[in-house]
Amino acid sequence: MPESDQIAARQSPAVPRHVAIIMDGNGRWAKQRRLPRIAGHRAGVKSVRRVVERCIESGVEALTVFAFSTENWRRPQKEVGLLMELFLSALEREVKKLHQHNVRMRIVGDRSRFPMKLQNRIAEAERYTAANTALTFTIAANYGGRWDIAQAVRELGHSIERGELKADEITENLLQSSLALSDLPEPDLFIRTGGEQRISNFLLWQLAYTEFYFTDTLWPDFGKRSFAEALRSFASRQRRFGRTSEQVER
Ligand code: IPE
Ligand code: IPE
Ligand code: MG
DSSP states (O other): OOHHHHHHHHHTTSSSSEEEEEOOOHHHHHTTTOOHHHHHHHHHHHHHHHHHHHHHHOOOOOOEEEEEETTGGOHHHHHHHHHHHHHHHHHHHHHHHHHHTTEEEEEOGGGGOOOOOHHHHHHHHHHHHTOOOOOEEEEEEEHHHHHHHHHHHHHHHHHHHHSSSOOOOOOOHHHHHTTTTTOOOOOOOEOOOSSSSOOOOSSTTTHHHHHEEEEOSSSGGGGHHHHHHHHHHTTOOOTTTOOOOOHHHH
């Protein structure tokens, strides 16, 4: 897509600026095929690649995907270990391609619990792609919405202890600025694949006014057409942000 078309797409309110996705259904996809669960996760990486490309083409500025929740440590140790390995190998494989697509990549979540090698690779990938401008692609890993709010409050607490901030100065905006993704517009469109209709401790604060889209499609099956369908659904909605439709239409 020529850059001018991309900019035109960007200016249309019908295109979400920020899309957030819970990529669910990898395990069931594998089970249907009598494959081990990890085969579903591997297939899921391909869906991520497709959606990244569609976002760039559609003029979406930011894509945030939920890859591993703070609750996912409760899974069998073997699956957790394989997921960490997959995360590492996918990073090693994909970062160059993302860079060629002018994608800025970042990870949000508590990375301190990850193997050191993975932490290093994450930092490298973030540095390597930091100046890219086509899309901000954020992977939420060992992320939880409650963790996010708690870490933001802790940060403000430290500022108070240092005497740099007064409790009365804490506003919604200030708290927001300490959260993950504070430099991005709030998600306009939330997608969850895999048929469940819940947030599962993903972005809690940030989804306050996001449009929700649920699909039964399992994440490894989520491709070009499914994404286009989600964008179409988004474009057909009226966002009122508390106002009346008469006010919005005026
Ligand atoms: C989502 O797929 C990916 C991760 C949570 C890592 P699941 O692994 O949850 O797939 P289902 O829900 O078991 O089908
Ligand atoms: C949510 O999926 C987390 C990710 C997609 C990474 P889960 O499949 O773990 O969610 P629950 O536990 O079924 O709600
Ligand atoms: Mg699941």
